[in-house]
Amino acid sequence: MEVESYMGRIVAIDASMALYQFLIAIRAQGGEGTAAAVLTNAEGEQTSHIQGMFNRTIRLLSAGIKPVYVFDGKPPNMKGGELAKRQAKRAEAQKKLEEARAKGDIEAIEKHEGALVKVSKKDAEDVKVLLRAMGVPVVEAPCEAEAQCAELVRGGKAYAAGTEDMDVLTFAATRQLRKLTFSSSKKADQRIVEINHARLLNDIGLTNDQFVDLCILCGCDYTNRIDKVGPKTALKLIKQHGSIEAILKSMSTSPKEYDRVPDEWLDADTRSKRKAKRRAQALARLTNTENRVPLETTKPKEDNNAHHQDIDNKQQQDKNKIQPLAFAATTNEIPAFAPTTQSVNTSTAEATFAATTNEIPAFAPTTQSVNISTEIEATSAPTTTEIVQQPLMTEATENIIPMEVDEDEFIPVKTAELKESESTEIELEEQNDEDESKHVPEYIGARKLFKEHEIIPAKDIQLKWTKPDEAALRAFLIDKMGFAAERVDGAIKKLITAQGSLKQQRMDSFFKVLPKKVDGNVNKRPPPPASKKPAAAKKKKTR
């Protein structure tokens, strides 16, 4: 869509994500032999994000688009393995950065600095001050900003969520706008991409519940993924079976396939059985080193994982010989039963999540389903509201066939010989098993996160765009942040013009026909065309 089509529209934007991007992108060369660094004021406070936000907001307003910025609250208390992975990655980057600094390797410094960019509380507060002075509304989400953006759209307070992050659709935002970063100098491809949630569901032929499951399968953030299952396969599987539970059940008939399902996705019972099997395999291989029987899933991909393996080896080599073997036995980076911080974190995080989700008030679920089903109308309306609620979930979970433990085709088990040498490792693992009786499959937690995310109901939020507070802006930008007075004044002029014309444009869009050059019309809400099929490809096709 052309920019002009969105004149007068309200767009909810995830501020934290924008800030993050600005901090990474807006950097200055610091002269010869120095790494590029974020812009700062005299006190050394970061200003790149201020610069970026100020410019972009003025540009949006000048185009007649009314932004509302939504800030993150507390992170959701889940993200078990993912969280641990990120922490590890971060620590690694930190280490590498220091090494690079010591060596004076500029390229490496920049690379690792980028990986460590973080939006601090203060950064966000600074931007809130800026936005309020600009007369632009700010919403503070209780949890994830994307979820709150989606609620604003669903509740009619905003026309669309403006973000690149596909998660808003999983949160059931009615519309999403991408590529909202049109620039003043016209480069090629200035189009804004609009994605309509109801149409998307209609086109790919899924209910919202199925769509959420699809996103989880594709690896939406909060969970591990099933190896070999990407977008295409995930869609195929969901269409074929209807839910993750049904897919798992189907996969459980083939040991080879079922091996790919991450431990965290299994219920406690199946999971501990699998672990018992792995343990037996590992021990058998340990004591039987001359006579190793190759496992089918054993080949580690040298190129991909060699790095990680090295690290693991450095740290654990002599402590625990089971680790490398276990690593080989699973395709995941971190064996779930390995006595590392990772597995501990995972279980505690999940326990916390399980405990807290009960407290989440009955916000979203009803609103979501109702809105979606009313918009879908034709195709799948009857099913959407009821299809996947608790009953199906639990029922299906119970039906999953546990993996066969005893018949090991490849392992010659000689239990008697194993015991004395490896008893310590075994004890370690069994201690973990205790906590794991409470284990809830990861994808179920993720599902809850998408469907019952903590939000402020849209009806409780009032949005207002007011005249900018010129004095406050000058004080903040010029005096505090050290911006050039000339530029600021110029920008403020633009801002006032844009804010002033907002009302006019809005009236125009109500009472007048739109400018001639626009061939579509703004209010067009195309009904789901029964014939239009190619759109299904649009979602994944990069084009």
Place this chain on the structure above:
DNA sequence: ACTCTGTCAACAGACGGG
């Protein structure tokens, strides 16, 4: 040889003058 998948690494702004 060809297609479909998955994985990895690299990368991300906006303005204005020339």
Place this chain on the structure above:
DNA sequence: GCCCGTCC
């Protein structure tokens, strides 16, 4: 239009 230096 595109390229490139600059923003703090």
Place this chain on the structure above:
DNA sequence: ACCTGTTGACAGAG
């Protein structure tokens, strides 16, 4: 104290 999507090159499986 957490924080990501896209792209293009590439490898492996069917």
